[in-house]
Amino acid sequence: MARPVSGARVTGWGSYAPSLVLTNADLERMVETNDEWIVSRTGIRERRIAGPDETTGSMAAVAGLRAIATAGLAPDDIDLIIVGTLTPDYPMPSTAALVKAAIGNKHAAAMDLAAACSGFVYGYATANAFVASGMAKHVLVIGAETLSRVTDFSDRGTCILFGDGAGAIVLSASDEPGGTMGIELTTEPAGAYYIWLPAGGAARPASDVTLATHEHYMKMKGAETFRMAVRTLGSTSLASVRSAGLQLSDIDLVVPHQANVRIIEGLAKSLDFPMERIFVNVGCYGNTSAASVPLALAEAVATGRVKQGDRLLLVAFGAGVTSGAITLQWTADPAAGERAAGIGPSDVTIRPGYLEPVNPFPAALEWLRSDAGTAPAAE
Ligand code: COA
Secondary structure: OOOOOOEEEEEEEEEEOOOEEEEHHHHHHHOOOOHHHHHHHHOOOEEEEOOOOOOHHHHHHHHHHHHHHHOOOOHHHOOEEEEEOOOOOOOOOOHHHHHHHHHOOOOOEEEEEOOHHHHHHHHHHHHHHHHHHOOOOEEEEEEEEEHHHHOOOOOHHHHOOEOEEEEEEEEEEEOOOOEEEEEEEEEOHHHOOOEEOOOOOOOOOOOHHHHHOOOOOOEEOHHHHHHHHHHHHHHHHHHHHHHOOOOHHHOOEEEEOOOOHHHHHHHHHHHOOOHHHEOOOHHHHOEOHHHHHHHHHHHHHHOOOOOOOOEEEEEEEEOOOEEEEEEEEOOOOHHHHHHHOOOOHHHOOOOOOOOOOOOOOOHHHHHHHOOOOOOOOOO
């Protein structure tokens, strides 16, 4: 076992977004909605959809390999793999175990983490504890989701919001200044069923009935979720920044969970924090749950929004109701992101099971893959 170290820092980062794009115009043809309503209520213009050959595991593996390359490490340097997700490839084995094989790692421990949209931030906090205790030197933390497989594309209240993708970091032991400064995690079960995927677990096992009643799709109380999100994001952010011994004004960039631009604006208002210092990319990806913070972080670094020495606040909330915030000082050279150039889906293979393969692609989106590429008009 390695000796305990004083700190942990982000040394690698990476992301992966599938290439299929579902626009608001497409959704207009599927459900009774319109671009103006979606943009004004959410800020979302399009979202990415995983192809039939892609799963949470395959996207997680690409983002993970990119993060490892950025860190200048080899896959076998990773001691622990954590995948935050609410859409694992299977309830068991863990998606993290499949990712381990897909990236060619031989010795890491691997586990999934269930904290819904806060999964990546909870994963970061878990990784930080492993590193700080000396149990791991390099941890690969991934947030990855295939929400299109649990979205009811006949429910206009939810289908406009969600998308697919993956993001990852490598968190490494370090005795140098910088890195993780403050962590806050909360769970408020009073809102446990605000966002809910009812069927498929021990309480409501999958059956013909749960299938017929669409219980294997996400359900959401939108307005309640909205209010809870603004309040929780604000209180969790403040607690994390304070535990770092900082003030909000010391934060150079906030990278929040990308659920909805109005929630992010509500957060800015409640904290009296300028929107210019909050990173927003929800317009292009929608809400990708556990993938959203690392996807946004990777894009923020790639687009020059993060410099060495900057103080960042990563903050998320999700079903549970979970919330988490990390205050950290960024120490890595953003140019290291170039090391991941050329890494893509062809570099990873998820080991198949022994059952006959199925087409996991949502039937309601089959047209998206066709040459015509136009949604059939809603009946
Ligand atoms: N297009 C057009 N109209 C829609 C619609 C859509 N896609 N979805 C809902 N509506 C309708 C509703 O049916 C309702 O109509 P009614 O007044 O005739 O009943 C009306 O728009 C207003 O609905 P409401 O739910 O009050 O809208 P809202 O302003 O609360 O916005 C959300 C809805 C979902 C965008 C908003 O509540 C939200 O963002 N919630 C948080 C969601 C979230 O972030 N979840 C993930 C958390 S990790």
